[in-house]
Amino acid sequence: MSNFASLKFSLKESSDHIFSKIILIIQKKSESHHKEMVFETPFFISEGDWDYERQRPKxxxxxxxxxxxxxxxxxxxxxxxxxxxxxxxHKNFPPKKFSSHIENISKSKIYSYEKESLLYLASNYIEQKKSSIQLSTYRRYIVFIRLLQNFEGHLMKRLTLQDVNAELVKKFQHFGVLEKYTQSTVIRTLHFVKTILNFSERNGYQIPVRNLDIPKITARKRLSILSEQEIVKIKRVKLPQEFENARDWLVISCYTGQRISDFMKFNLDQVLMIDGKACISFIQQKTGKEMLIPLHPIVLKIIKKNGGVFPKPIDVTHYNSFIKNIARAAGINNTINIRKRSGYRSYETITEKWETMSSHIGRRSFASNFYGKIPTPLLMQATGHSSEKMFLHYINPLNHERVLSLGNYFEKIYEERLL
Structure with missing residues (x-):
């Protein structure tokens, strides 16, 4: 590439000022001058949708x-x-060869990765795991694949196993900063690459690095949870009748720790008595796990209040909207620092807690409020988590109740020593 100064995309001037043709410009560098070679692609885009700096759609x-x-x-x-x-x-390359190459790629409807490339091995890994992983995991892997595709475009290079080293990790991290990906997305993608290395080695490939040093995620995401005092506020606040079902389901979710795909389907047919304790039996939709958990007395009170049945189900869109209004009415308006999504990126922002309410807040609140009060293995059995590491992702590291509780212990120990 030493004979060339640049390879970039731009837009061809358009007379209609609506859509412009995308062109590829190769600038040849010689000792005396620069010579440009311009190739048209069959693609059009409006100038307002084009990012000139990144040479692609915005x-x-x-x-x-x-x-x-x-x-x-x-x-x-x-x-x-x-x-x-x-x-x-040391050949002069023929413009027709370049034009035909661009045309062939542009018309391609089915694309297969080059054999032995990193993405070829990654797609094979996903295909082998497809029948044994959850849909959410499969989708996450596809996100990693697309991110690596964009990274290859950034490098203008097809990645192979031999390219994976410490220098590539640094380049990928820099790429993540340029593209404004979150640190967690970048690091999880790198761990996915490490998984592909291990998978490839098991399948007989020579791996260039055995101990690829991948940084850990240093900042834990601040989780939005409802404290037990806030749940009491929600239970007591006066609401319009249209919000009653949503309030009941919100409280039920905070005392069962389940996802909306599970708790919104709760019904009396799933309830059974074990040694005098009311329990609910169901299969988690996401994990396929058979679950059996005792019903908290507060959940039993809600069932009794509703005439001996669970509340009427609500679709997730309306539920998320209703619980925001409920939390706002209950005065859950302290400000918190969270990551918020805008378009296809997320950013740090400060907002009132009621605005962060979504269907998953009950599950997080259950895990966080009971952590330290109930043995962790029992809580994991209730939530269905397979590992304590995954369970701890649900724990709010800044739980004020536990901070105050620790302070009370400090004071108690200090007073006892003075006696």
Whole structure:
């Protein structure tokens, strides 16, 4: 590539000022001057949707431009390979060859990864695991694949196992900063790459690095939970009749620790008595686990209040809207620092807690409020978590009740020593 100053995409001037054709510009560098070679692609885009600095659509995550960005990345990678080939062999490359290459990539409807490439091995790994992993895990793996595709476009290079080293990790972290990915997304993707290395080694591939040093996630995400005092506020606040069902389900979720896909389906047919204790038996939709948990006295009171049945189910969209209004009416308005999503990125912001309410807050509140009061293995049995590490992700590290409780212990011990 030493004979070339740049390879970039831009827009061709358009007479209608609505859509412009995307062009690829290769600037050849010689001792005396720079020579540009311009190749048209078959793609059009409005100037308002084009990012001149990054040379791609502004929003590469919307359905409209996701495929376009993928194809532009493929063109960059493949054209770069051609440039390197002709440069290495000291040949003048024919413009027709470049044009036909661009045309072939642009028309490609089915794409398969190059054999032995990192993405080829990653897609094989996902395919092998597809039948044994949850849909949410599969989707997360696909996100990692797309992120690596964009990274290849950024590097203009097809990655292989031999490319994976400490220097590549640094480049990927820098890429994550440029693209404004969260630290956790970048590090989880790197751990996925490490998984692919281990998978490849088990399948007979020679791995260039055995101990790839991947940084840990240093900042824990601040979770929004409801303290037990806030739950009491929600139980006592006067509400319009239309919010009663949502309030009941919110309280039930805080005392059962289940996802909305499970608790919103609770019914009396699932309830059974074991040694005089009312329990509920169900299969978790996400994990497929058979669950049997005792019903908290507060949940039993809600059932009794509702004439001996669970509240009427509510769809998730209405439920999320209702519980925000309920929390606001109950005065759950202390400000908290959270990550909020805007478009296809998230950012740090300070907001009132009621605005953060969603269907998962009950599950997090259950885990956080009872942690330290009930043995962790029993709580994990109730939530269905397989490992304590995963369970602890639900614990709010800044639980004020536990901080105050620790302070009370300090004072008690101090007073006892003075006696």
């Amino acid at each position: 929003n590469i995550y919307c359905k409209k431009y996701k495929e376009l960005n993928f194809l532009l990345n493929e063109i960059k990678i493949e054209i770069q390979k051609l440039i390197q080939y002709y440069t290495r062999h």
